[in-house]
Amino acid sequence: METTTHSGAEATSHSGAASTLPPRITKTLIDRLTGLITAGAAGEKREPYDMIEVYTGAVVGELPQSSPEDVAAAADKARAAQREWANWPVKRRLQVFEKAHELILSELDTIADLIQIGCGKTRRMAIEESCDPVMVISHYLKHAERILKPIRRGGAMPIISTSTEQHRPKGVVAVIAPWNFPFAISISDSIPALIAGNGVVIKPDNKTALCTLYGVELLRKAGLPRDLIQVVCGTGPDVGPTLIDHSDFVMFTGSTATGRTIGERAGRNLISCSLELGGKNPMIVLEDANLDEVIPGAIFAVYGNSGQACMHIERIYVHDRIHDEFVRRFVAAAAELGSKAGASYTADPEFGSLVSVDHMRRVAAHVDDAVAKGATVLTGGKARPDIGPAFYEPTVLTGVTPEMEHATVETFGPVVTVYRYTDENEAVRQANATTYGLNASVWSTDLARAEKLADRLEAGNVNVNDGFVATYSAKMTPSGGVKQSGVGTRHGDAGLLKYTDTVNVGVQKKQVLSARAGMPFEKQLKSTLLTLRLSRRLRIR
Ligand code: NAD
Secondary structure, eight states: OOOOOOSGGGOBBTTSOBOOOOTTOOHHHHHHHHTTBOOSSSSSOOOOEEEEETTTTEEEEEEOOOOHHHHHHHHHHHHHHHHHHTTSOHHHHHHHHHHHHHHHHHTHHHHHHHHHHHHOOOHHHHHHHHHHHHHHHHHHHHHHHHHHSOEEEEOSSTTTEEEEEEEEEOSEEEEEOOSSSHHHHHHHHHHHHHHTTOEEEEEOOGGGHHHHHHHHHHHHHTTOOGGGEEEOOSOHHHHHHHHHHTOSEEEEESOHHHHHHHHHHHHHTTOEEEEEOOOOEEEEEOTTOOHHHHHHHHHHHHHGGGGOOTTOEEEEEEEHHHHHHHHHHHHHHHHHHHHTBOOOSSSOOSBOOOSOHHHHHHHHHHHHHHHHTTOEEEEOOOBOTTTOTTOBOOEEEEOOOTTSHHHHSOOOSSEEEEEEESOHHHHHHHHHOSSOOSEEEEEOSOHHHHHHHHTTOOSSEEEESSSSHHHHTOTTSOBOOOGGGEESOBSHHHHHHTTEEEEEEEEESSOOSSOOTTOOHHHHHHHHHHHHHHHHHTTOO
């Protein structure tokens, strides 16, 4: 490393390239944000992590790393603050988010800058990502009071007994987030946890922590008690176990492999967790689909966020009758998208970088493995160091067979395989032939037919005439993965209730359920059977 200078214009890369940070992103801002991390106060000191601007490879600052002791201290602080926060009426808690909604919208540009520095995604995608927490806030501002309100239900005996379903906050929620939508996931998953009355400790990915820290600063500005939300940084295996051990619930988003490790630890501690994991998502294009809509839809579904979206499409099954035309037009559109790639904080580029050189090499390795085993590259298939160190072209493959890695393993990059089918049942069988079950997409001009086919797809999200936005942006409906793609859901009523313990408070106005002293058992049994039969007949219980 040649330098670790922290200010935008002065920073240089490992290879000496200067950074291109926008003027808003100053050394003062970066230092202020990294100062929010709980790190360096307790336990053995960790070496800071060099944060990289993906577009240039320049080091833009040092990210303090938390020790396990720091993590424990952060959780303790959040827990202490949570006790008071839980006593705030929901309406008062929501006032904080009313302010946060506007604050985030008014700071979209800085948020997008910070997302782009760590991810290298396009401006358009960074702005879209920044709006996600706003949509989540808006949804829960409207529905949280209804969802969290205690529900009084009848008890076992009408009139004499009642039972009330209460939803109490769990305590401290660990939010462990990946790098691909670092702002949206870390902040949007924290919002319902906080609204439900919990404290939160976020662990972002080191590569993309700055935008999360800015989001936390905005939430505090909106009135969130300072200690209620904490950020710890470090490598997963170093800080993860302590974080889980000090939490009452884990909200994890990331790979299936890490999700398994998190789930094991949470299980051992007998706390619940929500795991949003990887996918190998299929799209089926029926013979009556309108290609004028399918082509742009599929381009976004495959290459949006440069293919680094958990719900993005990596397999497309196209009916034989339109297969050749689909391929011709899709390949041309992918090549055109590639020609609009750029490393810029402006809205001009339509295709961005991958998150790191390491990840780009992993994506390239999947393509190289497929080609070595006989697949054909119809477009793309090359890195683009002339644009930036981690750029890789939008790529279309055919002739992919099961022994190739890309056939079954999540590539998580701008790579898709097109398959031809003639029998719809065979297309469904192939689409479902995966251990994953996160997202699937069906295209047809006959909506009833498409919806019928959607019912047969094994995925937690199924989109008709769309890639993934139709399901992901519907914040009123729970969204999650099935099979190896996850446990639990986010959004909707379930996405708030998961952060609570359900408590049943039963009230008995008069003791009639237990046996009366001295009553012979035969008589007692007779009366019980009569009560059960009458309850059924009169439909009382
Ligand atoms: P990852 O599993 O490597 O890391 C995710 C987070 O977990 C990071 O913050 C990482 O530091 C942390 N981590 C790693 N090991 C840990 C441990 N032992 N204990 C605690 N934390 C640990 O995933 P990634 O590469 O950052 O993200 C890409 C993956 O995420 C892809 O598989 C993608 O499909 C998936 N993803 C899923 C969703 C969804 O909603 N289903 C959304 C986005 C990304």
